Amino acid sequence: MDLQNTQVIAAPRSEVWAAINDPDVLKRCIPGCEEIERVSDTELDAKITLKIGPVKASFKGKVTYEDVREPESLTLAGEGSGGVAGSAKGSADVTLKEVPEGTELSYEVRVNISGKIAQLGSRLINSTAKKLTGQFFERLEAEFAQAE
Structure with a gap:
């Protein structure tokens, strides 16, 4: 699954960079998102519970910051497992x-999903992702x- 879009945020780039x-x-x-914790300067651990169609799953995973060019761009690479519901692995290129x-803020996301969730069909998965x-x-x- 691939997603891309651009969003304008009414804040200076340095503040948006700090926020993300x-x-x-x-x-x-x-x-x-239930938990998110910084493990190092480039790595986060997270726990996220989502409902996609009839399947509700809690995913535990890691997010890694790659190709960081402050305050212009970065790539977020992540992977997580939701047990029997499946797993997801992907990356997002973000440009400010x-x-x-x-x-x-522009982004391009690529995600590969496996397990029960993947069986739900790309239309449901894409609409939920959007x-x-x-x-x-x-x-x-x-x-x-x-903040204003």
Whole structure:
């Protein structure tokens, strides 16, 4: 599954960069995120519970920051296991660009899913992924609205 989009966030690039590197902000913004902990400068451990169609699963996994070019871009690579529900492995290339309205955040996500969840069909998985991505950006924007 591949997803890509661009979102403008009404905040300076340095603040958006700090937010996407802050485990507390990520925990509040990632749908279903129950725990997230920084293990090192480049690695996070996370626990996320999601419902995709009839399947509800808790995933435990790692996220690694790669190809970091502060404050312009980074790649988030991750993998997680949801037990019998399946597993997911993927990466997201994230780019931040200054624009008059604030910061343009572009992303390109590639994910491979296996197990029960993969059997649900690509249409359901893609629509759920788009919904979850939309929720993430709504919450991220709300983080900056609260700061004003």
